[in-house]
Amino acid sequence: MTKKRKSGGRKKGQSGKGKSVQCSKCHRIVPIDKARKETRRVSVVDRDTEKMIRKDKGYVSATYRTSYYCVSCAIHTHKVNIRSKSSRDLERPEHEQKRETQEIAKGFEQKEYGERKDERKKFRRDDIRGTSKRKETSK
Secondary structure (H helix, E strand, C coil): CCCCCCCCCCCCCCCCCCCEEECCCCCCCCEECCCEEEEEECCCHHHHHCCCHHCCCCCCCCCEEEEEHHHHHHHHCCCCCCCHHHHHHCCCCHHHHHHHHHHHHHHHHHHHHHHHHHHHHHHHHHHHHHHCCCCCCCC
């Protein structure tokens, strides 16, 4: 079966099995390198009070809340956008894009060669049957 992404949708590289986390929305267990991480700043006081304290040159502490989402929930809640192949290619390094285009061109060359090979077989068959469409040259 063909592979859609070289990384398999994960960020682990060659590090083996990683730690698992729970999705904040559906509570599914997801590998941490596949989950989408979102860190939000959460203020201890409400917004209006925080504005007044800051206006008086005060400091308001805040906590940071980290949420993990599985891929399906991240797409559903618009944390991640679905992108076409051409827009995904923009983030890849140029040398990888060049390599892929070279491989595609190589495939076309092989196809053309295969078609020519089939044509030669067809002419040989016609020669054996005596129904060749080639012009006979007289010597």
